[in-house]
Amino acid sequence: MSTKFNDDFCYRTKHLAIRFYKNSDFLAWQKLFSVMQHKQNQWDWEAETIEQLSHERFENKLKKHKQERKEGKIYYFCVEFNHELIGIALLNNIDYEKSGAEIGFQINNNYWKSGLGTELLSGLVDVTQNRLGINKIxxxxxxxxxxxxxxxKNAGFIISEGNKGNQLRLVRE
Structure with a gap:
């Protein structure tokens, strides 16, 4: 399977850019994962130190993401707002034969309750359906x-049968 995206892929919503990390994103990546409010709930990120967010770790992520993109099964994106990285998104468990994929996303808690999560989810659905031709998300x-x-739910997902472990499964077709 070859990639459905070029390395310079960028999907724009009204306020966001959903794209792949670039080598030049290192400092912005460090900021994304180190500058945030205290953890707000059990699903929130825990801020990391600059020492934990090494250049080697970043380069390894870029290499891994590029290989997974080449295989066409997982796509990791960074999310940009006003030229700052504010979150991540991914398309995972992609099954082209069954036209299905899993999505995931997270935004730095400094940007919560701003409407950007809704905008990100809408953009991610659009990329999945219109770029990959996958309708079962x-x-x-x-x-x-x-x-x-x-x-x-506000984006049209409904709770589905077939939960996975202790996770609730929401679907949109």
Whole structure:
């Protein structure tokens, strides 16, 4: 399977750019994962130190993501707002034969309650359907994560049968 995206792929919404990391994103990547409010809930990121966010770690992620992109099964994206990285998104468990994929996303808590999560989810759905031609999209969410469940429901996802372990499965077809 060859990639459905070029390395310079960038999908733009009204306020966001959904794209792949570039080598020049190192400092912005460090900021994304180190500058945030204290952890807001159990699903939130824990801020990391600059020492933990090494250049070697970043380069290894870029290399891994590029290989996975080449295989066409997982796509990791960074999310940019006003020229700052504010989150991540991914398309995973892609099954072209069954036209299905799993989506995931997370935004730095400095940007919560701004409408950007809704905008990101809408853009991610559009990329999945119109770029990959996949119509059956699902997300796995902890049943206690009511904020994510509400966000997904507002984007047209419904709770489905066939939960996976302790994760609630929401689908959009």
């Amino acid at each position: 699902h997300a796995l969410v902890n049943p206690k994560n009511q904020t994510s469940i509400k966000l997904l």
